[in-house]
Amino acid sequence: MALDTSMPILVVDDYQTMVRIIKNLLKQLGFEDVDDASDGTAALDKLKQKKYGLVISDWNMEPMTGYELLRQVRSDDGLRTTPFIMVTAESKTENVIAAKKAGVNNYIVKPFNAQTLKTKIEAVCGA
Amino acid sequence: MAHSVLRPAAPSDPADRGGQVREIGTVAVRMAELRTAISRLGVLDIAETKLGAVQVDINDVLASTRSAADTILKAAEDLLAATQTGNDYRVLVEQRMFALMEACSFQDLTGQRLQRVTHTLQAMEERLRIFAGAVKAGHGTILSGEVGPDTVFQGEVERQRAAWNDANMVHGPGVAGAIPQETVDWLFATTS
Numbered sequence: 527m528a529l530d531t532s533m534p535i536l537v538v539d540d541y542q543t544m545v546r547i548i549k550n551l552l553k554q555l556g557f558e559d560v561d562d563a564s565d566g567t568a569a570l571d572k573l574k575q576k577k578y579g580l581v582i583s584d585w586n587m588e589p590m591t592g593y594e595l596l597r598q599v600r601s602d603d604g605l606r607t608t609p610f611i612m613v614t615a616e617s618k619t620e621n622v623i624a625a626k627k628a629g630v631n632n633y634i635v636k637p638f639n640a641q642t643l644k645t646k647i648e649a650v651c652g653a
Numbered sequence: 654m655a656h657s658v659l660r661p662a663a664p665s666d667p668a669d670r671g672g673q674v675r676e677i678g679t680v681a682v683r684m685a686e687l688r689t690a691i692s693r694l695g696v697l698d699i700a701e702t703k704l705g706a707v708q709v710d711i712n713d714v715l716a717s718t719r720s721a722a723d724t725i726l727k728a729a730e731d732l733l734a735a736t737q738t739g740n741d742y743r744v745l746v747e748q749r750m751f752a753l754m755e756a757c758s759f760q761d762l763t764g765q766r767l768q769r770v771t772h773t774l775q776a777m778e779e780r781l782r783i784f785a786g787a788v789k790a791g792h793g794t795i796l797s798g799e800v801g802p803d804t805v806f807q808g809e810v811e812r813q814r815a816a817w818n819d820a821n822m823v824h825g826p827g828v829a830g831a832i833p834q835e836t837v838d839w840l841f842a843t844t845s
Contacts, residue, residue: 544761550754591821622840635834637758
């Protein structure tokens with residue numbers, strides 16, 4: 527499945543190690559325009575300044591969680607169609623269902639590898 | 654002259670016996686207060702729930718670091734033992750480098766687990782501080798809520814953090830009932 531590797535991607539995670547891992551995996555997949563934010567509030571600021579083709583966000587962040595970021599994105603007329611992948615440590619069924627109901631496009635459980643990330647991005651953004 | 658509770662008074666001195674009775678009464682009241690204060694510590698909650706969760710989290714941290722170390726060592730061993738040359742060697746190096754990067758995600762998982770351990774220790778510290786205040790052994794004070802016989806010394810910081818976490822955070826990693834990627838994918842395919 528063809529991926530537009532020129533699309534800007536925003537990675538949101540409060541662990542810099544995880545940000546580096548995801549950015550390196552994205553680079554391996556051919557994505558070069560990758561920005562990052564350390565929580566939902568910082569991510570919202572960046573989303574309002576630049577048009578992103580995909581948001582990859584952790585759930586557990588303070589003060590604004592990834593779930594709250596997702597809700598804000600989906601309630602913003604200018605951002606509501608932005609593809610959104612949630613990344614979490616092992617989670618429960620109710621978390622996945624809540625995220626799906628809030629409009630998440632896909633959901634990745636940590637730890638994950640490049641192939642899982644590629645598959646999910648293709649499912650969300652593939653032509 | 655002050656009388657010790659343990660020092661018997663002379664049987665012929667009814668005034669002293671009365672003083673002893675009052676002193677014993679005071680001690681009994683104080684012991685009842687202590688018993689109430691100890692019960693408010695929520696010892697069972699600490700022992701059965703919080704310390705149990707700490708143990709699980711620390712064991713998971715050990716397992717995560719062990720797994721990451723195995724992956725890192727395996728990648729190093731594979732590269733040192735490699736016989737490929739040219740492009741084949743380059744492909745092998747790339748594969749092992751990405752295995753190394755993926756292994757580094759353990760830092761995120763262990764970070765979350767250790768953060769929970771830290772929160773638990775902070776909560777226990779706060780309860781003990783309040784307990785010290787209640788038994789007048791220190792300068793702690795009861796921070797919030799109505800205090801009654803069933804009150805547990807859950808401080809305001811602990812209560813607020815627990816409420817926020819319950820409402821907002823995913824309760825992984827290592828949480829009972831956690832589901833793997835395959836189940837997540839199935840949920841996505843079957844729920845609307």
